[in-house]
Amino acid sequence: MSVTVHPSAVVSPKAEISDGVKIGPFCCVADDVRIGEGTELVAFVSVHDHVTIGKDCKICEHTAIGGDPQDHGFKGETSYVKIGGNTLIRENVTINRATGEGNATTVGNGCFIMEGVHFAHNVQVGDSVTVANKVGLSGFVQVGSHTVFGGMAGVHQFVRIGEYCMIGGLYRLSKDVPHYTLASGEPLRLTGLNKVGLQRGGFTPETVKEVYRFYRWLYRKDARFSDNLSEAISRKDEYIPEIRKVIEFYEGTKRGVTFWGK
Numbered sequence: 001m002s003v004t005v006h007p008s009a010v011v012s013p014k015a016e017i018s019d020g021v022k023i024g025p026f027c028c029v030a031d032d033v034r035i036g037e038g039t040e041l042v043a044f045v046s047v048h049d050h051v052t053i054g055k056d057c058k059i060c061e062h063t064a065i066g067g068d069p070q071d072h073g074f075k076g077e078t079s080y081v082k083i084g085g086n087t088l089i090r091e092n093v094t095i096n097r098a099t100g101e102g103n104a105t106t107v108g109n110g111c112f113i114m115e116g117v118h119f120a121h122n123v124q125v126g127d128s129v130t131v132a133n134k135v136g137l138s139g140f141v142q143v144g145s146h147t148v149f150g151g152m153a154g155v156h157q158f159v160r161i162g163e164y165c166m167i168g169g170l171y172r173l174s175k176d177v178p179h180y181t182l183a184s185g186e187p188l189r190l191t192g193l194n195k196v197g198l199q200r201g202g203f204t205p206e207t208v209k210e211v212y213r214f215y216r217w218l219y220r221k222d223a224r225f226s227d228n229l230s231e232a233i234s235r236k237d238e239y240i241p242e243i244r245k246v247i248e249f250y251e252g253t254k255r256g257v258t259f260w261g262k
Contacts, residue, residue: 009029012031016035018055021039023041024045054083055085069121079121082105099121111129111131114131114132126163132153135150135152147164153168154172162177163179165179166181175256175258176255189259207242211243
């Protein structure tokens, strides 16, 4: 295997480029960059300093990775972008470095990031996440693995989104979205479980039913939500692992959690 670099590309001799990497026309690769085996930069891709890209990724035209964070608090400190393997990044995507010395903006393995997406500073994205066109994740947003975003969704800074969620297109997210749910509407509401995603993820029908029953109990109208949550927390060890994970998500919220239904 060998590295293929188009004559018009500008690649620093200090960059660590693994075997099988292809760097296409008019790409720019800075000094402190590591690119894993088999990854391709198609054309016009800019990879700035302090970026690590995993194996077998494909990064398409006019994408910029590792630019300075768009944050008034950034003072030029060394921070990073880290992208896992087997991730596809389409055209015009921007992924900024983190704010804070030694911090990183991270993207997991096996993600599909479509055209025009923006990941701001300190964003943390799990594995196998699909992000449709023009989605924007603001600073410090956290996204769990196997979650899917519809196009043009916008996420407020510090919001957390759980695993196996599906977020409707065009909506704004200003509060946390817990694991396994569908979310859409204005204002945003939980509209059910992501049953298709859970089935594809290997969750048993019994587990899906248990999780659904828990959410319906948690948001039932004949009792206050805060009382229900307190009871769930006190009984957390009695639940199956998937429900315990949901309860722990609620315990960790800082912005509040999106509510169920109307």
